[in-house]
Amino acid sequence: MHDVTARDPKLLVQLKAHRNTVPVPRHWCFKRKYLQGKRGIEKPPFDLPDFIKKTGIMEMRAALQEKEDQRTLKAKMRERARPKLGKIDIDYQKLHDAFFKWQTKPRMSIHGDLYYEGKEFEIRLKKKKPGDLSEELRTALGMPVGPNANKVPPPWLIAMQRYGPPPSYPNLKIPGLNAPIPDGCSFGYHAGGWGKPPVDETGRPLYGDVFGIQGQDYQSVPEEEEVDRTIWGELESESEEESEEEEEDETGLVTPAEGLITPSGITSIPAGMETPEIIELRKRKIESEMEGSETPGVA
Template sequence: MTRMSIAALKQQVARPDVVEMHDVTSKDPLLLVALKSTRNSVPVPRHWCFKRKYLQGKRGIEKPPFDLPEFIKKTGIMEMRQALAEKEEAKNMKAKMREKVRPKMGKIDIDYQKLHDAFFKWQTKPRMTIHGDLYYEGKEFETRLKEKKPGDFSDDLRTALGMPVGANCNKIPPPWLIAMQRYGPPPSYPNLKIAGLNAPIPDGCSFGYHAGGWGKPPVDEHGKPLYGDVFGVQGKDFDAPSADEEVERTLWGELESESEESESEEESEEEEAEGVEESGLVTPAEGLITPSGVTSIPAGLETPEMIELRKRKVESEMEGGETPALYQVLPERRNERVGAAMMASTHTYELPGRRPAAGAGGEGVEVALDPSELDLVDTDAMAQRYEERIRETQLEKEDLSDMVAEHAAKQKNKRKRQQQQQDDKKSKKYKEFKF
């Protein structure tokens, strides 16, 4: 009484197609169906609920022997093994016992190039199953429909239908052609071309109900084909391209010069301006009025008619034949001392428009003053404070340069020790080696 019915379960889930009759017996049927309908989920094999044991139906079926792949057969290993087996059978008992005591190696010797080509050039990928594709009993005997194509006849099918097999087998129509001419082509394959129905019949064949005849072509009361070009008169018209189509042969990837681009832009701007003037669009007088006291554009900031983005000076120089100065060589100045910076450079460049500040070495000196000392700016105390600051800066530079030199010396000694240790290890390695 408390168990949910199958109909009620199918109504409550999003995927009712995965519901099975035994799902209602679980503790939580809704969770079970949700797990079964999850993407990339693999179902439980169906034989869990079968009364018969797994693969018991294959008893008595002879299992085919293992067959080597085609790319391994090309190496000739099968012929070599067969010849070796025949040679072994021809030996007497004394030779076999002697072979057991002192076996000979290298009997099957295949060329290395053949083995390399077999596994790296001709190797084919084995047939594999996709994710979630489970094996069930009798699956290998099913027909793989992906390898079949509608309209193609195999030799077995032709033999079963009583149709000839050979070079001129396509001259005989299939037995269902008469019914298709009467009732129409199969609706599952609307684009399938069937000779005698919506495609012309082979050369040398004729319509009719005699032996080897292709029936009666399906036409309407005016003699026009019903399902396609059954007489083969429209093929040339359909295949030939229409002469009205003009193909543009100009190069589409060619770059335009700047002068042509500017001319095309000016022409497009003039065409747009003319189009706006000729269109006759009038600003609406009512309904779209700016509220009082609010202006969208402040005075003096009107939008210009044309904004020039190119450098006219460079273009004029290029048109005049003069090469514009694209760069400027900066004068280089060597520094004798490294200075206060940790990673300072030994040379600097003088930038135009910048002058070195006054002070020691052409550098400015920063002097901190309290608000109460602002009246000392033009006095001797200010000069004394300035000289003290310069002396402190020089002492800091000397101390920092000493620290940099000491650090560089330490790093040099460290690298020297490491290199020496590596050389000792190499020499020790070669000393210990004995042939």
């Protein structure tokens, strides 16, 4: 809402749209000071990561602390004057596995994701999927929990059959609405029944394959002809290329290996110009052949 009152809104929008820009923290316009709203909230104690808990350090420290509490004041003062080391010894293999085998990365924020008050109390919905009911939610709704829990319909199925599927998830498959119900279940309003399937006047399903008929039709369709998946782009070796002297292209013209012939029939090498077999690069020998006599030496 502050963009419309900016001095140069177009420049501000351009800066915001630029790549890798980080927004200004939202508490810049708050009357209350930063993090003053968290005063009085009990801070949860630090919790060790799971890979460190596997080493058993918490149980060892708890046992040592219980033993320390049972000591007398005189023994505590003696321990303070002459402390003993090595009370908590963990196997080196356990420590190695904890930090090099089972260690997990902590959750880190992405670039430009700034912290604000109450961010840690927000529910993370990235791991949640629509349609998957957790055991806690099933218990809260009074639904059974176990291997056959999917055979009991959710309480909102009747309303969905009456008013339609949720518009936010058009591709979500909901049994009893646009997908077939599990095996051994039946439609009806009795205990454990899956309501009434949504159909039109002619008996066709409104939202999807609620009777599981389309899947059978798809299975009965014969498979298409197999696709040739053999490798066709292999390169020929140099020996094979040398042995093939002539290659015939798509137009039917034969291309000899020695010279290139254009489609018009004119060779690329002009007449009378033949390449000699041996080229002599010595200057003295060439001059002697031209003059007919050896070049005299300089006195």
